[in-house]
Amino acid sequence: xxxxxxxxxxxxxxxxxxxxxxxxxxxxxxxxxxxxxxxxxxxxxxxxxxxxxxxxxxxxxxxxxxxxxxxxxxxxxxxxxxxxxxxxxxxxxxxxxxxxxxxxxxxxxxxxxxxxxxxxxxxxxxxxxxxxxxxxxxxxxxxxxxxxxxxxxxxxxxxxxxxxxxxxxxxxxxxxxxxxxxxxxxxxxxxxxxxxxxxxxxxxxxxxxxxxxxxxxxxxxxxxxxxxxxxxxxxxxxxxxxxxxxxxxxxxxxxxxx
Amino acid sequence: xxxxxxxxxxxxxxxxxxxxxxxxxxxxxxxxxxxxxxxxxxxxxxxxxxxxxxxxxxxxxxxxxxxxxxxxxxxxxxxxxxxxxxxxxxxxxxxxxxxxxxxxxxxxxxxxxxxxxxxxxxxxxxxxxxxxxxxxxxxxxxxxxxxxxxxxxxxxxxxxxxxxxxxxxxxxxxxxxxxxxxxxxxxxxxxxxxxxxxxxxxxxxxxxxxxxxxxxxxxxxxxxxxxxxxxxxxxxxxxxxxxxxxxxxxxxxxxxxx
Numbered sequence: 001x002x003x004x005x006x007x008x009x010x011x012x013x014x015x016x017x018x019x020x021x022x023x024x025x026x027x028x029x030x031x032x033x034x035x036x037x038x039x040x041x042x043x044x045x046x047x048x049x050x051x052x053x054x055x056x057x058x059x060x061x062x063x064x065x066x067x068x069x070x071x072x073x074x075x076x077x078x079x080x081x082x083x084x085x086x087x088x089x090x091x092x093x094x095x096x097x098x099x100x101x102x103x104x105x106x107x108x109x110x111x112x113x114x115x116x117x118x119x120x121x122x123x124x125x126x127x128x129x130x131x132x133x134x135x136x137x138x139x140x141x142x143x144x145x146x147x148x149x150x151x152x153x154x155x156x157x158x159x160x161x162x163x164x165x166x167x168x169x170x171x172x173x174x175x176x177x178x179x180x181x182x183x184x185x186x187x188x189x190x191x192x193x194x195x196x197x198x199x200x201x202x203x204x205x206x207x208x209x210x211x212x213x214x215x216x217x218x219x220x221x222x223x224x225x226x227x228x229x230x231x232x233x234x235x236x237x238x239x240x241x242x243x244x245x246x247x248x249x250x251x252x253x254x255x256x257x258x
Numbered sequence: 259x260x261x262x263x264x265x266x267x268x269x270x271x272x273x274x275x276x277x278x279x280x281x282x283x284x285x286x287x288x289x290x291x292x293x294x295x296x297x298x299x300x301x302x303x304x305x306x307x308x309x310x311x312x313x314x315x316x317x318x319x320x321x322x323x324x325x326x327x328x329x330x331x332x333x334x335x336x337x338x339x340x341x342x343x344x345x346x347x348x349x350x351x352x353x354x355x356x357x358x359x360x361x362x363x364x365x366x367x368x369x370x371x372x373x374x375x376x377x378x379x380x381x382x383x384x385x386x387x388x389x390x391x392x393x394x395x396x397x398x399x400x401x402x403x404x405x406x407x408x409x410x411x412x413x414x415x416x417x418x419x420x421x422x423x424x425x426x427x428x429x430x431x432x433x434x435x436x437x438x439x440x441x442x443x444x445x446x447x448x449x450x451x452x453x454x455x456x457x458x459x460x461x462x463x464x465x466x467x468x469x470x471x472x473x474x475x476x477x478x479x480x481x482x483x484x485x486x487x488x489x490x491x492x493x494x495x496x497x498x499x500x501x502x503x504x505x506x507x508x509x510x511x512x513x514x515x516x
Binding site (some may be wrong): 132 | 505
């Protein structure tokens, strides 16, 4: 697609920052961060990623601030478009992968509407890497041939949790990974059991996965809510439900490292 | 965990090679490939990844060879254990992510049983990156809050496709991504429609995604089998089923690049 007429328009890269361990950034992600003129970023699991950004580049934080609301998506879209129209190389840096619960699709649509060229740089998603660091393979020939990622988050004004087909999900997929589901954990557990998932199904809840602050709690659908409360484990965390969560005791390698 | 007594035991890294574009290897994956003494690898989407391996390192190919069978998993496990016992730093390089349909779980269990220390280096999975390069965000607030990855492959001696809960899967999850499902495409389509997924649901089939050989075919559950046949698109390919597959016409950026 040819650039629109007028002054040179910049290019926007929607870059997945990975799950937290800075070593899980991609080679292309690093290369693009290094030549970015503007970096628009959320709260990142690792601030070390910003070390790749050139000293002269503009850094715009659009994540949550203490006591303030998150920057609305419309405003983020407007910033990206505006900076690209100034001819800048813009990186929109997003935790995990930009297209897995990252609203990257909405940002790409906005850029397309504005006629601004963009590229997607996929990242290692927390939904896979956080369980992997905790010793959980999401698929395993002996246990399951399917895994689903679900957002357990209630968007303002829209209850995602209520729109989920719990009946199909509960038994239709072997491994279930919930992102942004911590505040909703009791509901998630209740819905799964009500819809036929056995209460003895293993569950692992992992906070700050892939980073040195990594903490996890193990249990089953029957007791995970109590165990998480006892451990005082808060959000954000990744919730893994399924037989494979039971492999943790055998396969853990990250927490047990010297 | 202390190393077992006797000669120094090496360490094994199960490394995700990413989906094909060598730029989607992780920083840590590259660093570990560079210091590997032995690299055990499958057929890779990009042979350029092996350029990171030191000239003196041993390279062991365990993928399919023309006219021959794939190296059995037991034999791969034995090679990895044997090389680690020689005190070597061993990389087991696997396409995509090692824990998404990569049998990484089985290899980790074998290493644990053998008392060999290992680490997992997650990778960018083809299940996410291939659709992303094709302009498909697997999740999107306006369309779905869930995505599932399913293997459509029939293992020798075991029919995965028959063990899938098609009733729950067909309607319980918004976006469905099938890996290794091309030879099974007619069955997959038939099962989804029989179990309540509307025939007009968009489908995209993408071969060699993220590489310069990238090719794709679009359609619906009603016509994708014919369209794939007409296009003579063979395996391996990623199959995406769901409303988000319909965003391709709007969001494609990779095929349309200059």
